[in-house]
Amino acid sequence: MKLDQELGGAFARIALGHVAKEYPHKLDHVLGSDDDALPPRVVHPIFFGSFDWHSCVHGWWTLLTVQRLFPEIAEAAAITDLAARSFTAEKVGAELAYLxxxxxxxxxxxxxxxxxxALHLEASRHSEEWSEQLVPLARAFAERLRDYLRILTYPIRVGTHFNTSFALILSLEWADANDADLxxxxxxxxxxxxxxxxxxxxxxxxxxxxxxxxxIEALCMARAHPASFADWVGAFLPRLSERQPATLFEPAFVGDRSDGKIAHLDGLNLSRAWCWRSIAxxxxxxxxxxxxxxxxxxxAAAMPHIAGDYMGEHWLTTFALLALLSDGRG
Structure with a gap:
């Protein structure tokens, strides 16, 4: 399965349909008083769409990545226009103030x-203006990550947003280009x-x-320590040639794609594809x-389901793109 211009355009249409769609929305927002009870577009003037903040951020990463790879797609002009209206000093300042x-x-x-x-790194491959506008946010989160690594005694190994390895995979690519100490x-x-x-x-x-x-742990080791990875993975997954542990080779069954949590399993199938392709x-x-x-x-298990229900549609294209990019393109 390959990423081509037709599929890239489809990904762009899906992402354009949600990065500026404010509702429904799940805020990650701690209220200190009644004054903090504000709508998403006020709290986060750039990343108010896509159901939640992080999905909006990686929805933007999807848009910019597809536009770079396929600049001739019909959606390219709409992406450029929306980015120019979104990545402004005033809006970045409001996102920073929230932090x-x-x-x-x-x-x-x-x-x-x-x-x-990851979004800032992708923006740096496009417009210098977009990259410069997002620098303060990137630096702020890099500092948070630096501080977090100092206090995090144990890695978090769950298969959801708190996973340490996944965050380090994305952050390392940015840090290699922008922050050697990190x-x-x-x-x-x-x-x-x-x-x-x-x-x-x-x-x-x-x-x-x-x-x-x-x-995800295996891919993290491959990205961080590629020279020693082959020996490490031989000990970490010693029966890989026998398709063991068997659970890693069987796509997850998704019982209800209208349920936001159960719909995560389509993403599991896509992220596993990304990992398998990347370490192969x-x-x-x-x-x-x-x-x-x-x-x-x-x-094959996941691609037919990246659109259709908003619980998956607002984020699954990103993980499909990760998986398809791991064939060496991008």
Whole structure:
């Protein structure tokens, strides 16, 4: 399954349909008084759409990524126009002011932080103006991540937004381009937390997971320490050639796509495809072919469902794009 201009245009249409759609909306917002009871567009003048803040951020990442890869798509002009109206000094200032609230310390930690860094990195491949406008937000979240790594004793291994490995995968790419000290800190923590992990049992998926705790950890190690990854993964997944643990090779069944939590499982299938595709080049045969086949099985299970119900539609294109980009494009 390949990413082409037709599919990229479809992804862009889906994302354009929700990044500026204010309602329904789930705020990550701690109220200190009645004065804090405000609508999403006031609290977050850039990222008020897509059901929640982090989905809006990575919806924007989807738009900019697709526009860069396929500049001739019909949606390109609409993306440029909306970005010019959204990424302004005034609106960025309001997003920054929100972070300065004492009650906002844990806002979107760490998933939204990492996606904002990914968005800034993608913006830097486009308009210099967009990149410069988003720099203050990127720096603010980078500092939060730096501080968080100092106090986080144990990694969080769940398959949802709090997963440490996923946030570090996205953040490391930004840090390698913008902040060498942060990149070093990420690599140090990844080694400290995961380098001795062996014989992963992969008791997953949980009922509302959109990340595989096992495979996301593996991809994190591949990105942070590629030179030693082949040896590490041989100990972490020693029976990979036998398709064991079996749960990592069987796409998750989604019982109700109108339920926002259960719909996460479509994202699990997409993120597993991303991981399998990404780590396959590090593997020798027959493990490489096993990983590639697992990726295609998971893609086939999820791709028909990236649109249709808003509970999935407001975010699944991002994870489809991650998976499809892992074939080497982008």
């Amino acid at each position: 300065d609230r004492p009650l906002s310390r844990g806002f979107e930690r760490p998933y939204g932080w990492a996606w904002l860094l 990149a070093d800190a990420i690599r140090d923590r990844v080694s400290n937390w995961f380098s001795n992990d062996r014989d992963c049992q992969a008791w997953e998926p949980g009922g509302d997971e959109f990340l595989s705790p096992a495979l 080049p590090f593997l020798a045969e027959p493990e490489r072919s096993v990983a590639q086949a697992a990726a295609e099985d998971h893609l």
